[in-house]
Amino acid sequence: MRKKFIEIIYNKMKTNKKIFLIVGDLGFNLVEPIYKSYPKNFLNVGIAEQNMAGIAAGIASEGYHVFIYSIANFPTFRCAEQIRNDIDYHNLNVTIVSAGAGLSYGSLGYSHHALQDYALMRSFPNMEIISPGDDNELQDGLSYSFKNPGPKYLRLEKDNKKIFNYKWKKKYKFGGLRNIKFKSINKAIITTGPCIQKAVDLSNKKKFKEFSIYSLPIWSMKSKKKIKKQISKFKKILTIENHLEDGGFSSWMREVNGANTNIQISSMSLSSKVIGKVGSQDFLENQYYKIR
Amino acid sequence: MIESNIQKIIRKEILTITNKTKSPHIASNLSIVDILVVIYKYFVKKNNKNKFILSKGHACLSLYCVLHFFNYFSKKTLYTFSKNKSKLMSHASHKVPGVIFSTGSLGHGLPFAAGKAYVNKKDNIYCLISDGEINEGSNWEALMFIGHHKLNNIKIILDYNKIQSLDFVKNVIDLEPLKKKLNSFGFYVSKIDGHNYKLLKSVIGKKTNKPHFIITDTIKGKGVKFMENSVLWHYKPPDNDQLNKAIKKL
Incomplete structure (x- = not known):
């Protein structure tokens, strides 16, 4: 799902110059095509999630749709107050992307398990949770976020999931x-x-x-x-x-x-x-x- | 109108409203009046795109009074401060005309300013932070970022009044040697008297290759002798007698 996410963002950047991706020093072997092709719309802010969320709010206030990307609890709990005050209460167009839903990072331990993130994110009044079950839902979820500006929480399974078509x-x-x-x-x-x-x-x-x-x-x-x-x-x-x-x-x-x-x-x-x-x-x- | 006359009007307004609404943070408000007057008289204007962010949101009354003076909203609106149904909450609110970012929790202004400065290099961003606020780690994250990316369109102004909420800064978490620390983060650092209009104007307006960090030495409670340099007036609003006494001596 992470790969599909990057692929969709990459394709969107071809036509939309106001898409911006910020990573918290994560995304090895994943985000490279974006910073190679669109260096002006990409930032690695380092391991500093509070700063990442604040910077995202600042960039969004200049008219961008900003995606901030990190693992599980880092782009959520570590910067919860920045999400609440700076992103949600200002109703800014920031999509918080958390890679590693639930127990995706099983053996890495509880620092990497996302078990309470819905509880946090659904308590913000402007925030919409996008939690895709497969790549189709991811595609639709991102299309929805492009058409409906505002705070979003995109929760991604680490690996690919079976695609459920059923017409x-x-x-x-x-x-x-x-x-x-x-x-x-x-x-x-x-x-x-x-x-x-x-x-x-x-x-x-x-x-x-x-x-x-x-x-x-x-x-x-x-x-x-x-x-x-x-x-x-x-x-x-x-x-x-x-x-x-x-x-x-x-x-x-x-x-x-x-x-x-x-x-x-x-x-x-x-x-x-x-x-x-x-x-x-x-x-x-x-x-x-x-x-x- | 010259700055020394404007500051009198603003300080009188702050004292009066604080007395009426029994609001805290009077001394934090008085500390930054002169800086705000200079910023809004010379740098951030309705007809330019420069932006100001008050990161020490608890001193918003000072900002509201200055915005009112420069015609962002009416006196009637100003005097709704802190009242039921008012837009003027007692920490900076982006619902108030002229305020672009709400603050109140410390350490939020600088990352936001850094984001704006990173994508918009044409306009200047002025961000006013407090000394106690520097305890927050998010500021240091932002300082590293601003230094690394050499964002010289952001001007950070520190209100260094040496007193934080419970005690003197040096007794809580000593910031010194601050200039050295900031130099090592990649900043051009100035240290000036935060109540001197000429200096404020020339130093804030200085063009620098590196990002500019301006340490302004200020007096908490500036303008009212019995409020100056005292922890008490971080909290206490003036009663009627104190208000009259304070206004007479402005």
């Missing part, structure tokens, strides 16, 4: 629920981020065999009303995310649903017990996903 493009408008697999009207698994395969695996099990599968790659404080309408037809929802339940996508979905008791929402998310554990992404995901 969805015809009916689907980016920003709502994207149907991956239809089974029944009133039962749904809704995933965000690179968790679509998990939904497909679950739906092969007896307990979830009647559940349709949807992906919701873009969500925010602003989109709650819209999504509330779209989920009103369901009786049962299971959310899936590679994040802790607290403050994450399932919590957001429960807030969307509000006091409506017609919908029963359960969640599949990572347990906080994963913090400090060592293992590959697959190993950790097999051990620490929980359905609640």
Whole structure:
């Protein structure tokens, strides 16, 4: 997904001189084509995320769409106040790109695991989370960000994920629920981020065999009303995310649903017990996903 | 109008509004009046594209009073300061005409100014920071960046009044030898009296090859003798008697 991200930005820079990429000294074997072809629209600010976020706000205030790129918690928690005050509250056109969603960097340990970033980013009123499940959603998410200036949080899986086609493009408008697999009207698994395969695996099990599968790659404080309408037809929802339940996508979905008791929402998310554990992404995901 | 007359009007306004609204930070506001008057009289004007950023956002009343004096908004608006439904919050707000960046949390102004200066080399950016603020690491990140990229269109002005929130700067985290530190970061460093209009005008206007860092020695609470150089007046608003006494002696 990181490669696809750079490829899309690179292609966009060919025609749009107001796209700017800032990296926090990361992106080896990835960002080179951009700084070679567009050195005026590229900056490596070094290992200094607070400065990176502030500089991004400054550049965006001069009319640019700025992307800041780093790993997991560095472009988010390390500079949370700069994102809040300088980017979000000024409603500037900055896309914060975090590479390494959830346990992508499995064996590198908890400094590199993004487990609470949704909780932080969804608390900012102008921020829209773009959490693609595959390269199609990434392409659409970036197109959406080009057309709709404002603060965005783009959360990328480190490696490529399987692409889920299912001829969805015809009916689907980016920003709502994207149907991956239809089974029944009133039962749904809704995933965000690179968790679509998990939904497909679950739906092969007896307990979830009647559940349709949807992906919701873009969500925010602003989109709650819209999504509330779209989920009103369901009786049962299971959310899936590679994040802790607290403050994450399932919590957001429960807030969307509000006091409506017609919908029963359960969640599949990572347990906080994963913090400090060592293992590959697959190993950790097999051990620490929980359905609640 | 000459600067010494403008500063009297601004200081009187600051004292009056602080008294009315019982706001803190009067001494931090009085410390920077002369710098702001010079910046808005000579460098940042409605008819040019130069920009000013107040990184020490708690001294925004001083900025608001100067912006009002230079006709960015009305007296009526100025006197809504800190009141319910006002746009003039008690830390610098970009909702106020003439203010381009909101501050209040320290260490945010310089990175933002650096970003603007990096992509727009045609116009000058003036960024006013405080001495206590230099404790924040984000400033040092920005200073390294500005020095490395030789951004000489950014003029950093330090309000060096030697007092921070709880104590004297030298007792909290001593900044000295500041000039040496900044020189080693790649700056052209000037050190001047921050209440001397002639010096402020000539030094801020100086063209330099390196980025320019101007240390201005200032007096916290400047203009009101009983407020000068005291930690107390970082917080305390003047009562009616103190207000009258202060205005008489301006």
